[in-house]
Amino acid sequence: MSLEIRILPDYDAVSAMAATELETMLAQKPDAVIGFATGETPRGMYRELVRRQPNCRQMRTFNLDEYLGLPPDHPGSYARYMHEALFDHINVQPEHVHLMRGDASDPSAECKAYEQAIADAGGIDLQVLGIGRNGHIGFNEPGDEWTEGVHIVTLAESTRIANAPAFGGNPDDVPAQAMTLGIRNIVQARRIVLLATGATKADILAQALTGPVTPHVPASILQEHPSVLILADAAAGQHLGGNAGHGR
Ligand code: GLP
Secondary structure (H helix, E strand, C coil), X not given: CCEEEEEECCHHHHXXXXXXXXXXXXXXXXXXXEEECCCCCCXXXXXXXXHHCCCCCCCEEEECEEECCCCCCCCCCHHHHHHHHCXXXXXXXXXXXXXXXXXXXXXXXXXXXXXXXXHHCCCCCEEEECCCCCCCECCECCXXXXXXXXXXXXXXXXXXXXXXXXXXXXXXXCCCEEEECCHHHHHCCCEXXXXXXXXXXXXXXXXXXXXXXXXXXXXXXHHHXXXXXXXXXXXXXXXXXXXXXXXX
């Protein structure tokens, strides 16, 4: 097992190192399959990639999750987020970009097709993750069991509150359901880089990385993965000082 924790001075340092992780992967494997995450945390990483312009011509991408019911051009959709933050500004080929259709007429079939597409691509080489304030990864909310493949979830009320700013501030306007890669899909990625920044993530990050491995803290599963890099800023990593920089 290898869980490496790096505590960096600030958000920009986390963003820069995350961008370097992706560049390193693409240097080793130009057609690498990258799992991308959304949320506020990875925005700086994407800005940095746009600035550096690594060659993404052969890169293939799969996003982690999408709100159910939203068309790709909806301002709150993760499809739109990804285009605006990254895909429209790098030389990734549109046919290599995979995003779930939030407005699919048959969401279960959409989940199955997405699962198959990941398998057909040979699995994910590098998965980028954020962490929800309740420990969720993707939209795998805390629960009694680990989730498996791509599936539909009902969002926790706390998640709708946390994500309300992207929907004009009202949690009721955040879709109640979403599609997400399951925990099994995520841990099947060959390498995972999780970004956590800001003091609101400090407690949950410490719980996830040093507490028991339990589906009640979905990110805790990363403790059992063979190749994880945690990039935290000083605020998010404030309870992890003793572990900083050490593999385990
Ligand atoms: C969302 C996303 C997650 C993301 C998390 C944290 O709910 N589905 O993939 O990691 O929230 O978001 P943020 O980075 O904005 O704190």
